[in-house]
Structure formats: C-alpha cells, structure tokens
Amino acid sequence: MYLTDFLTSYVAFSHDELQDILSYFTKEDVKKNQLLVKKGQVCRRLYFVHKGMGRSYYLKEDGKEVTQWFFGDGVFMSSADSFFNQSTSYYYLETLEDSVLYSVSYDDLNHLLVKYHTMERFTRLLAITMLTKVAQKLNAIQFQTARERYDYMIAEFPNIAHRVPLGHIASYLGMTQETLSRIRKNDMNL
Amino acid sequence: MYLTDFLTSYVAFSHDELQDILSYFTKEDVKKNQLLVKKGQVCRRLYFVHKGMGRSYYLKEDGKEVTQWFFGDGVFMSSADSFFNQSTSYYYLETLEDSVLYSVSYDDLNHLLVKYHTMERFTRLLAITMLTKVAQKLNAIQFQTARERYDYMIAEFPNIAHRVPLGHIASYLGMTQETLSRIRKNDMNL
DNA sequence: TCTGTTATTTGATTTAGGTCAAATGAAAAT
C-alpha cells in the first residue's frame, strides 16, 4: 500500500501539498525483529508500513510480553501516546518481518500540521480511526469468551493471524498460548 | 468546568475565533436518566458536560447492559464512532444525573473544522486524548485481576465511583456486580 | 546434516470469578 494512496483516501490534498508532505517522509528498510522504540524512550517518529509488519508490546512485572497492537501493511504505526505527546513510551515497538517503512519525525510532522490545515485534518481523521479500532478491541476483550476473541482477531487482522508467533497473538487477545493452541485445535475439527 | 477553559487548554484560539466557535454551541439542561442517543440512531451532536454526568452503554444478546464509558464534568461526551462517521450507533448515551450540557451539531462542527485550522487542531488533540484513555483502559482490563481493575477505576474516575449504581461500574470493569460487591466489602476491612 | 534453541501442543490440576438463588437494604410511589 502506498503512502500517497493512504493519505489521499482520507483527505483531498492538492498536488503541491502532497508533494511537499511526502518530501518529509524518509524510506527505511528494516530487518525483522528490530526495535524501533524501547520502553522509557520517547517515540520520535511516526511510521507508515508500506510493506511488512510490526507490533507494539509491553512487559508485565513478571517479565512476560503483552502484545498491544499489530500493524500490518498500509497502516500508520507508532507508540501513539509517546509520539503525540512526546512522553516516554510504556511500550516497545518492533518489526515482525523485514519491512519497508516511511517515517516522519515529530518536528517535521508538527511543521506540516501548522503549515497545512489539510494535514491537521488528515491526522484528526487518523486518530479517530485508531480510536474506533481500539474501542472495538476493548469490547471484544471485555465481554467475550476466548473463542469469540479469536474470531474477532481473524476478522480484524485476517492476514496476520498466521504470520506471527502464537504467543504474540495469545497475549494480544488476553489469553495464554496454551488456551489459544487449544482453540486452534478445535478449529481443525470443523 | 467551562467549555471556554476546556477549549483554550488545548489550543490558543483568538478571541474572535473563540466567540464564533462558542456561538455554535447550545446549552441544554437534561434531567437524570435521559437518553441522548439510542442504538441504531446516528449521533447528531457532540456534548460537553459542563456539570453532571453521563455514560455510554450497549446491550448484550442476553439483554444485559454493558457500560462502555463514563463522562464526568469537564469532558466531551458522545457515541464517538457514530458521531464522527455519522454512522448508526451501537451504543446508547444517557445522563446519570441532572446535567448541564453544551452541544454542537455535526454539521456545525464540520463547518467550524473547515473554517478554522485551530478547530481542526483542537479536535485532533481531543481525539488523541480519548485514544490514550481508551488504550489505558484496555490494558487495565486485559491483564489485571478484578481487584486491580477496580483500583484503576478509582484512579481514573475518583469522583464517579460512588455516584453511580454498582452494576454500571461492574459492567464497565468487565465483571459481575456480585464480584464488585465482594471487592468493596474487602476494601472495608483495610 | 546434525544440534541446540525456540515454539507449539498436550495433559493434569487449580482457581478466579461467573452463575444461580435468596436475603437484605434503600428509594419511590401511593
């Protein structure tokens, strides 16, 4: 998915605006399992996943990883709170596959937000989309059985469910990997 | 909490802008337990809670209510997804106390968003704040015990925890009211 | 290809919190 297409799917940028905006993004080839942000750091860049995949996660007191979100291709990825508020991140951000990313720094994005009313609009719409998705996951997690949560995951991330380690998905869904393994086993018998 | 103060705490609006923006809001006195939005309707207005309190909730298949969010004074309240996308709402929105609200229609807000770059900025910042809070609740719900979730609630909504029916809080926290009642009982013995 | 390492599956057991049901308490309504 191209960044240009993603941007214009939300807002009708003029040609010149779009060129200027794109000029602030830099392409990055990132290998699998690279950390883009660590806990305690400030997330300095907002990433667009052109190709590949990433996730954000945090560590529980007992040291276990909990996946907070998956980012497939064609979406913006970051430790959102840390990036937008330039506060220290509670999360780690990493790639799960060799990926092609386009990223913009906080300062440059801010420059664009001040310069272009349209960019402000784009970012608002992006934030609202993210809000909607997080709220949707919250509802899935809050009152559904492990089985139903897995079905939600398949619906929300159809292409991811079989590309990443089981443990990552299990913690994303708020269950143990043993439970998820058993759910998948039952799926076989359908 | 005054709407003016809330708006200017996010963005430095000019005096004229602010006056114009405020002129699109209408004051509404709403009695306790009034429905502002029903499931299946499109949420037409965005509300600012000047005084009072509200909540959003949905009905499970078995007819049980699940509180999605509480809105205390000094916050914006709506069925966010429905309002911003003008789609049919999955949630009910209601007051829990006699309240004083200031509301703006979708069309008027949109007018303001197009007219003022600053208003677009304000709404982006508002959306990001909401996103952060929802993500925070998600983490609380996903991997904490019933006990810890209640503690989260007390921290996030200190003034609400003892003003609304126990059942509303229990469903907000993803537990039964029996469980919450037992947790509170244990709190007595500290 | 072999070998050490990591991921997944399977089984046995435990437990937090749910369900069901009844008792008590608090508010509204007449």
Next chain:
DNA sequence: ATTTTCATTTGACCTAAATCAAATAACAGA
C-alpha cells in the same frame, strides 16, 4: 406510613481459562 420496586449483599456451587509440567515439533546456526 406502607407497599412496591429496584439495588446491593451474601452464600453455595460451577466452569472457563490459568498454571504447572512435560512431550513434540519447527527452526536456525555450525
């Protein structure tokens, strides 16, 4: 004040999913 209605508490029991532990299976490096 007294009845009716609604909210909260308490108790007994049950179940989904966690934990603990061990056996396979899949992978990556030499």
